[in-house]
Amino acid sequence: xxxxxxxxxxxxxxxxxxxxxxxxxxxxxxxxxxxxxxxxxxxxxxxxxxxxxxxxxxxxxxxxxxxxxxxxxxxxxxxxxxxxxxxxxxxxxxxxxxxxxxxxxxxxxxxxxxxxxxxxxxxxxxxxxxxxxxxxxxxxxxxxxxxxxxxxxxxxxxxxxxxxxxxxxxxxxxxxxxxxxxxxxxxxxxxxxxxxxxxxxxxxxxxxxxxxxxxxxxxxxxxxxxxxxxxxxxxxxxxxxxxxxxxxxxxxxxxxxxxxxxxxxxxxxxxxxxxxxxxxxxxxxxxxxxxxxxxxxxxxxxxxxxxxxxxxxxxxxxxxxxxxxxxxxxxxxxxxxxxxxxxxxxxxxxxxxxxxxxxxxxxxxxxxxxxxxxxxxxxxxxxxxxxxxxxxxxxxxxxxxxxxxxxxxxxxxxxxxxxxxxxx
Numbered sequence: 121x122x123x124x125x126x127x128x129x130x131x132x133x134x135x136x137x138x139x140x141x142x143x144x145x146x147x148x149x150x151x152x153x154x155x156x157x158x159x160x161x162x163x164x165x166x167x168x169x170x171x172x173x174x175x176x177x178x179x180x181x182x183x184x185x186x187x188x189x190x191x192x193x194x195x196x197x198x199x200x201x202x203x204x205x206x207x208x209x210x211x212x213x214x215x216x217x218x219x220x221x222x223x224x225x226x227x228x229x230x231x232x233x234x235x236x237x238x239x240x241x242x243x244x245x246x247x248x249x250x251x252x253x254x255x256x257x258x259x260x261x262x263x264x265x266x267x268x269x270x271x272x273x274x275x276x277x278x279x280x281x282x283x284x285x286x287x288x289x290x291x292x293x294x295x296x297x298x299x300x301x302x303x304x305x306x307x308x309x310x311x312x313x314x315x316x317x318x319x320x321x322x323x324x325x326x327x328x329x330x331x332x333x334x335x336x337x338x339x340x341x342x343x344x345x346x347x348x349x350x351x352x353x354x355x356x357x358x359x360x361x362x363x364x365x366x367x368x369x370x371x372x373x374x375x376x377x378x379x380x381x382x383x384x385x386x387x388x389x390x391x392x393x394x395x396x397x398x399x400x401x402x403x404x405x406x407x408x409x410x411x412x413x414x415x416x417x418x419x420x421x422x423x424x425x426x427x428x429x430x431x432x433x434x435x436x437x438x439x440x441x442x443x444x445x446x447x448x449x450x451x452x453x454x455x456x457x458x459x460x461x462x463x464x465x466x467x468x469x470x471x472x473x474x475x476x477x478x479x480x481x482x483x484x485x486x487x488x489x490x491x492x493x494x495x496x497x498x499x500x501x502x503x504x505x506x507x508x509x510x511x512x513x514x515x516x517x518x519x520x521x522x523x524x525x526x527x528x529x530x531x532x533x534x535x536x537x538x539x540x541x542x543x544x
Contacts, residue, residue, distance in 0.1 A: 204230070299472075300473070447513070
């Protein structure tokens, strides 16, 4: 009850609520108070998530709702591909489930489950889908959402790698990691290197495959290479500093190096970038297009994991790159207009983290003077009217691509550049 009372004050500083959404939020909390005596922590978490998500803003959510991070989890991990949801990691004793496709859980198809989990994540539908594996591995969270009969296990309908069908009941294990105060992005598990810091006794579907470049350095916030002598590839996984060189300095040095190499084309990979401090990438996003010749091309790679400051970075690159820019991949993880900034409130007893927002962003049209009372003030210095960031080329790896160590988006880029032919 004290946590719910604390949450009632959320509307005092959260700015993304409409009057109607705020009223619905208060009604949702009143309903939770009526059954508070029967609720456990998972019930509180999912109830709060559904109430907070009424703001329908990607940054305004209960954070850290993920199996094995403060909530129980079955011994498999899941990843999205163009052809569905697959088991990409498993505890040793469940290794036979690796590479299985998840067809349904607890008697519901995967599509039905994704739709049922949609109200628990504010923002666009593809953000909720991106985060859904966090819920699907936790019977505790599924039970709290009315999507499992018990909080201790879930039944998964699968198509195994050999094509055979299997329905298996998996018992949940207690959480091995502390609750998060940020979102956990399941796409991180796609890299076997990222999984290496997990408990021993797990197997990854790519254990015997050399990971492609885009999965090879998940813990580096930024790095770059030259797949061709005149092609710069830079992957920015977080818009945050990392030792030994701060991000803005690293990117400035990289541009100086690229200028000496007389690059013609560039690829900026933001597929795993969930944001950070957008000021750190601003000079780079203006400078890279200036470095390319008029005949050069700039590719921006995006997914639903491309979020917050990564969206700002993509918007700048598109705006300053103009007609030379091609966006390849999947839709970004938020709308072009969203509320951000703000901070995190912690409920005193459950320790649930709730993100609140205070500053408006409009990366499609830019912030006009008519929005002076809502727009994040730095946007009057930094924002641009980038238009849409929808992909010009839709590209998502199939599971077969992934198993073979292929990067479909980069293959499309390289094919396009080969078609362009050599520069003059």
